[in-house]
Amino acid sequence: MTELYQKLEKIVSEKYISDDLIVRHAYSRNVDPVLQGIPDIIIRPKDAKEISEILKIANEENVPVIPRGGGDCEFGGSKPIGNGGIVLDMKRMNNIVNLDEDNLIITVEAGISWAKLNEFLCHFDLYTGCMGPGSGMTASIGGGISHHSVGGGGCAKYGACTNQLISLEVVLPTGEIIETGSQANKYSKFPFNRFGNGPDLAGLFCGDNGIFGIKTKVSLQVFPRPPFADYKTFMITRKTVEVSSQIFKEIRKKGIDVYDAFYIPDIIVSTGTELGMFPLWENIKRKRGVFFYTIEANSEKELKSMVNQLDQIILQHKVQELGPEISEGNYAKWHYTEQGHWQTYHNLWGLLPAFEPMTAECFITIDLYPQILKDIDNWNRENSANLQKITEIAGFPPVSGTGPILLIDGNNVELTCGFNSFNSYRDGKNYEIIHEINIRLWKSLLERVTKWGVQWYMMGEVVSRLMVDIGAYNPEFYELMKNIKKTLDPKMILSRGKFNFWNDK
């Protein structure tokens, strides 16, 4: 047992620290299957004070610390880059701190999951608006704020979860504990507003991918769930990508406040149904791309009027409206009433055994995604020789393309595209060539998509470094970010190596 381990053990007690090989390996990966980094120590603190002490020791010993929530990052964000360091698991900090029902603000510890938080809120007829990411059954609020997550329901109406942020308690990399927004005034008794008392310091930590500080408490706005809702699902019969983009655009132009609007592409609908993921579409003969929406209202009259406007937009295209019940194909109803928003993506990730999805999830404007998807088809053709090598070993061809596309803040969508390949372990053998091709092609696809000017939000190891390596950052922006990092974290303790911020002194 190292001296470092003994010092840390004194802070959290022996129950909440481990350097066991199995535990270290369990924390060596995120959801992405190809990036690995084995930490030396895993620690599970109970509060900001313990985290502050841990960070002070890490600074003394010059050891990197990687915060981890649910570990659902798809780009290697919550595990070390290379081996070594301390993974700081936030999931023990999962308590509701306070519900301010008068002011509609909830304060929670950052390790709580979106599902646990919303389960608590539903007893008060409240919800978080944006329900966090599609991984919300396991993903934490702290991870969501660190990524600007969006997608787990309500994202067309409420946008990314950071839009709901009121205030943060953050432990800075050198151990100081700060509070943002209204809490900058020491006389303020409770968090109530994000902006004011100086610049928006909470914004510094939103989407920082865990490099500027450890979020320990989060105060979010909450909303009364409207009493009326409707949900409709359509099969688009031709040119489904282009038609979905037109429908999204028209919804925004008419200013209709949809709660969710999704497009599920042809290949996902047909393959997913074949593999048993969408039993509700089994009886539909020609399976094409699906478009669905959910809308909420405070009265029946308001609901009817909005549904009429939406139907006018959608039915002018060649679409087939599916029946109102889930059993008749109404995916939108399942998505809204049965928390399908937290289940869809989990199913997709496990669609085939030994599947290795290497995604490129990003934000982009509605008008650009059809062109990006065409370019991914081109990329696929250009890389056919490499893809063929994997096919020969795996027996199946890797597939590139898109997952569901969803309307988010403004005129933007969240585009889930990428490349699905296979694991390098087959029939008891490790085919290193598959791993090597997977990583090379993943980076090549990410570079291609970056050059469309997309906005990455969840960046982890691979995207944060790729942006620097291919020179995609505006140099002034990158320099400012680096200077802020150096000021807050002179030894680059927190998430060392992300954005190529190394301790190279």
Ligand SMILES: Cc1cc2nc3c(=O)[nH]c(=O)nc-3n(C[C@H](O)[C@H](O)[C@H](O)COP(=O)(O)OP(=O)(O)OC[C@H]3O[C@@H](n4cnc5c(N)ncnc54)[C@H](O)[C@@H]3O)c2cc1C
């Ligand atoms: C099935 C599936 C569906 C998904 N769907 C979506 C989706 O719809 N939308 C979407 O945006 N993403 C989605 N994701 C990606 C990911 O789950 C989310 O971005 C999620 O918000 C990550 O939360 P987490 O708690 O798992 O974070 P982690 O992966 O543990 O961490 C994410 C990043 O935040 C840092 N971090 C974590 N907690 C803290 C903290 N308290 N303080 C400081 N830094 C911290 C980590 O170091 C890391 O850089 C999905 C993933 C999966 C597997």
